[in-house]
Amino acid sequence: MLNDKTIVVTGAASGIGAETVAHLKRCGAKVIGVDRYFTDQVDELIVGDLSEISSIDKIIEQMPEDIDGVANIAGLPPTAPSSLVLKVNFLGLRYFTNNIVNKMSDGASIVNLASLAGFGWADQLDQVKQLIKLNLNDDIEAFCEEHELNEAGGRSYFLSKEAL
Numbered sequence: 001m002l003n004d005k006t007i008v009v010t011g012a013a014s015g016i017g018a019e020t021v022a023h024l025k026r027c028g029a030k031v032i033g034v035d036r037y038f039t040d041q042v043d044e045l046i047v048g049d050l051s052e053i054s055s056i057d058k059i060i061e062q063m064p065e066d067i068d069g070v071a072n073i074a075g076l077p078p079t080a081p082s083s084l085v086l087k088v089n090f091l092g093l094r095y096f097t098n099n100i101v102n103k104m105s106d107g108a109s110i111v112n113l114a115s116l117a118g119f120g121w122a123d124q125l126d127q128v129k130q131l132i133k134l135n136l137n138d139d140i141e142a143f144c145e146e147h148e149l150n151e152a153g154g155r156s157y158f159l160s161k162e163a164l
Contacts, residue, residue: 001027001028002024002027002028002029002068003028003029004028004030005028005029005030005068005069006029006030006031006032006064006066006067006068006069007024007029007030007031007032007067007068007069007070007071008031008032008033008034008063008067008069008070008071008100009021009024009031009032009033009034009042009070009071009073010034010035010050010070010071010072010073010074010093010096011034011035011072011073011074011075012031012033012034012035012039012041012042012045012073013033013035013036013037013038013039014035014037014039015073016073016113017033017035017071017073017074018039018041020071020073021033021039021041021042022041024071025041029068030043030044031043031044032044032045032046032063032064032067033045033046034046034048034050034059034074034096035047035048035074036048036049046059046062046063049092050074050087050088050092050093050096051084051087051088051092051136052087052092052136053095053136053137056092056095056096056099056136057099059096060096060099060100060103063100063103064103065103065105066103066104066105067100067103067104067105067108068104068105068108068109069108069109069110069111070097070100070104070108070109070110070111071111071113072093072096072097072110072111072112072113073113074088074089074093075088075089075093075113075160076088076089076157077154077157078153078154078156078157078158079154082144082149082150082155082156083140083141083143083144083156085156085157085160086131086134086140086143086144086149086156086159086160087136087140089157089160089161089164090131090159090160090163090164091131091134091135091136091140092136093112093164095135095136097110097112112164114161114164115161117157117158117161117162118158118161118162118163118164120158120162121162121163124158124159124162127147127159127162128159128162128163130143130147131143131159131160131163132163144156147159
């Protein structure tokens with residue numbers, strides 16, 4: 001099973017993240033949760049915001065060495081503001097993942113949860129490529145305006161999952 005394995009779960013406090021934590025704990029893993037909200041289900045909780053570079057940097061600083069796995073589950077729904085959805089669901093997640101790699105042991109794994117919302121990525125490839133060029137410190141609000149992502153219908157959510 002997962003005895004003596006340390007797994008990081010983003011979005012650990014609710015929904016699929018909380019269920020993932022419970023499953024990992026049943027399998028014997030030590031779980032480090034990352035979330036904006038409190039949960040006592042994890043062995044260790046690091047509170048932070050995946051939409052901000054400074055917060056992500058603080059999260060990474062608190063991580064131990066030799067992490068065996070990362071489950072990137074944190075995400076905002078399509079009802080959240082478009083720029084925040086893109087930051088948390090894709091840009092912040094990518095920044096977090098790129099920076100936690102140095103704290104992972106050899107043979108460690110990374111799992112990113114996308115959902116069926118990402119299924120149409122091939123039809124949106126041009127827009128996906130444009131999002132991939134962005135970083136958290138770019139003007140994401142302007143990107144949303146330019147690509148009409150602030151319209152009703154949750155296009156920012158679908159785009160974040162297509163890019164993932």
